[in-house]
Amino acid sequence: MIDWLARLDPRVLIVGLALLGVLLAVPFLLAALRRFSRFRLVGGTLYLLWAGVLMLVLATAGLVA
Secondary structure (H helix, E strand, C coil): CHHHHHHHHHHHHHHHHHHHHHHHHHHHHHHHHHHHHCCCCCCCHHHHHHHHHHHHHHHHHHCCC
């Protein structure tokens, strides 16, 4: 297994690990957003939360690219 991984391009490994991290985080994000949406909040607070999530997603995409 280590020999097979050593033959891969390092960029492929970095992108693969980043995608694995994102895929592991998505179910927790969805569960948190479902739980958060049950609360009655001011609309502005919810928009602020979505802006923060969007910024994190864009930062992750920038680091992967």
